[in-house]
Amino acid sequence: MLSLKNVGKRFGSLTALDAVGFEVGAGEVVGLVGDNGAGKSTCVKIISGMFQPSSGHIDFDGQPRVWASPHEALDAGIETVYQDVGLASHLSVDANIFLGREMKLPGLLGRLGFLDNSGMRSAARADTHRIGIRLPDVGAAVGDLSGGQRQAVAIARSISWARKLLILDEPTNHLGVAEVEEVLRLIGRVRDQGVAVMLISHTLPHVMAVTDRIVVLRLGRVVAQHVTKETTTAQIVHDIMGASEEEIAAHVR
């Protein structure tokens, strides 16, 4: 469904991505792993329209596409939860869930841009309930929530809108054990609805637990692709570092 072909991205003289290519199929959970600076986040931002590739292209639903803005990617059904962007903390939970896609009042007032706040509130309540996220009142400001609750809101927001592809960039960072389980469970539910999921994470046990396939990036290149069931954490670590655990341990000593 989504396929990157020879995608490169340069920032000035720095090459962040070099001829990256991989595929994500519908209803498939693909892990994208790599060390800091391997190009994971750059890759995410190209797929979600934040950055434009310097070379290569993306096929989406069989069509070559390049998003000029996040808006176009969203319209195509691609939702992203960024690790470093987050939510508008001054706004309420429901305002965040509907941000950029607010429901308007019917009739003339709606044409003038007036919002259907009570409609959005009850829809947000129903959505979070359906997904199984426990939150205090959806009218609460996001800034007043805990880290885990905020992450839940960000994911709830994306799940409500993702039609084709959900990208999660480090969704389990800063979360407690119970909250991590909640997030991993949500990923499974999204996949069951036929939506493709890309999981970007440093935490290999989480990646091993929920993905179908794993793509390993190192220094801006795809160095390995594995079917999760047929590989081991040690193998992934080896691919990420470009050396085996024993070699690294010997080096550190």
Add this chain to the structure above:
Amino acid sequence: MLAFAETLVIITGGIDLSVGAILGLSGIIGSLVLVTLTTADHSLTAGLFAGVIAAMLTGLLIGLGNGLMITRMRVTPFIATLAMLGIATGLTFVLTNGVDVSGLPPVVATLGNAVFLGVLTVPIVVTAVIGIVVGLYLHRSQFGRWTFAIGSNARAARGAGIPVSRHLVKVYVLSGLLSAAAGILVVMRLGTGSPLEGSNDELNAIAAVVIGGASLFGGVGTVLGSVLGALIIGTIVNGLIVVGVQPYWQTVIIGVIIAVAVMLQERGRQKEAA
């Protein structure tokens, strides 16, 4: 009125230092157009109409200039609007040589000062109506929601598909238009176009907005709060005059008020973070 303009801009996390200068320049341009047309024997209605259009156009263009400088050229709002403050104030004096624009038809002052129902004048009513419209629009519409979202977290807003740059341009244009409308009302009240009007008014506007509870870091603020802030400042200034303090102290006091208000806000923020 200027406080409404400033409220919108400050909620986005920006600042508009040019509101007072826009007020001055648009008032002068409106007056000049009106005087030129009426002395050239055009009808009074046409003159009034053209004067108002010219003034609003001035505000629109300066606001557009601010918005484009900030979004396209990535100049910080502070510097962009400071530059615009200089340009607009300068143009005001270039156009007038520092002399009042007189010879406006008397109907302007009559309209501006006619009292009905005991206390109401046209400028008061117009300000109130615009305040209610801006307030509703800011707090109930998608435009307003996006304004808060950008001030709260511009990157999240962009990630959510909000056209952030275009929205910011709109906000600064709106700020320019509101400032120009304020310029027209001031001319109506005075019956002449004075090049000194509007100077230091950005100080009052920012003070009103900050006292009204808006955060200079963006994401927080209400039109009602700013109205109350403006009333408080007005009361303080009037009180100072009544007790016989030299008027030169006014800007000093308002400056102190801004500093104290922001200091208290910053303290609240740190407490929240801790």
